[in-house]
Each structure stands twice: as structure tokens, then as C-alpha cells.
Amino acid sequence: MSTGYLQLMGVLALLQATDRRLTQRMAARQSPGVHHTLSAVEACAEGTKLWCSAAAVMAATGGRRGRRAAGAGVAALALAQLVANGVCKQLAARPRPPKEWIPHGKVDDRPASSSFPSGHTAAATAFTAAVLPIWPTAGLLCTVPAALVAIERVHNGAHYPSDVAAGAVIGLAGAWLVRHGPGWALRP
Numbered sequence: 001m002s003t004g005y006l007q008l009m010g011v012l013a014l015l016q017a018t019d020r021r022l023t024q025r026m027a028a029r030q031s032p033g034v035h036h037t038l039s040a041v042e043a044c045a046e047g048t049k050l051w052c053s054a055a056a057v058m059a060a061t062g063g064r065r066g067r068r069a070a071g072a073g074v075a076a077l078a079l080a081q082l083v084a085n086g087v088c089k090q091l092a093a094r095p096r097p098p099k100e101w102i103p104h105g106k107v108d109d110r111p112a113s114s115s116f117p118s119g120h121t122a123a124a125t126a127f128t129a130a131v132l133p134i135w136p137t138a139g140l141l142c143t144v145p146a147a148l149v150a151i152e153r154v155h156n157g158a159h160y161p162s163d164v165a166a167g168a169v170i171g172l173a174g175a176w177l178v179r180h181g182p183g184w185a186l187r188p
Helices: 003-027 032-061 063-091 119-131 136-155 161-186
Strands: none
Touching (some): 003 136, 003 161, 032 063, 032 119, 032 136, 063 136, 063 161, 119 161
């Protein structure tokens, strides 16, 4: 076997071991406050309700800047969801973390779709990253629930940390494309 192949296998084994260790460590957090907070975040973020509500508030209260931020956030969210859930999950049939790694009951309430990547994280990151340059205060306020969404997905056994990282990359790419893509399309 080639040296490059062996190195790749070593990197993948290290990633898998790190995913397992981090997933088990994060899921082991048994504080009732942590469970209640993360469950509330999950309920709000389900079906992008949290981000669509934030966009509605921005559009209604932020004037022109609020409408621009809301529009960019929703466009980036839609693009990230399309890539994460419509393309990547269909190509990567990665199973969810094993139930025995998750020592609490939330593991029974997770989707049956592919674990890779985290669509919730992609949406949260895309929305936040698209809003931030247009309305920094609103974008900064969105970073807290966006980070909690990412943590919740691992804590509840829905995703591996690498799924969440991939979702964040997709979200950042979606926000970047929404911000810079129209300029590219209009170039002669």
C-alpha cells in the first residue's frame, strides 16, 4: 500500500477516535440546567423556526438594514439547508452515533437520516454569518443560539462533532456565497 493511503487511513482513524471521545464527553454532561437549555434551543431551532423568527423581528424593527440582514440570513440559510440536507446527506450515508454512547433519553428522539453533515448547524451558522456583516449587533446576538445549536446536536447524540464542523463550514460557505455571489454573476 502507498504511504499516502496509509497516512489517510491514520488521519481517518484519528478523526473517528476524536469524534467518539468528544461525543461521549459532551453527552455525559448530566446537569439539569444543561439539559433544559439545550432542549429549549432544539425546540426553537427545529424546522428553522428560530432563524425565521429572528429574520421577522429584524425586518420589522431594523428598518432598511434589518430587512437586508433578514433577507441575507434567510437566503444563506436556504442555500446551506439545500446543500447540507438536499445534497450531502443524500451522498453520505453516515449512521448516527451509537445509542450506547449517549447516557440519557434524548438519544431516542433523533432523526433516522444520515448524520453527516448537521443541517441544524449549517442553518444556524449560515444565518448568523450572513447577518453579521450587515447588522453586527444582531449577528452577535445570533451567535449564542447558533453555538448552542451546535453543542446540542452532539450532546443529544444526533451528530458527531465532525458532522457539526462540516455543517458550520457549509453554513459559512452559504453566507459567503450570498454576500459575494451576486457580484460574481454580474461581472462581464
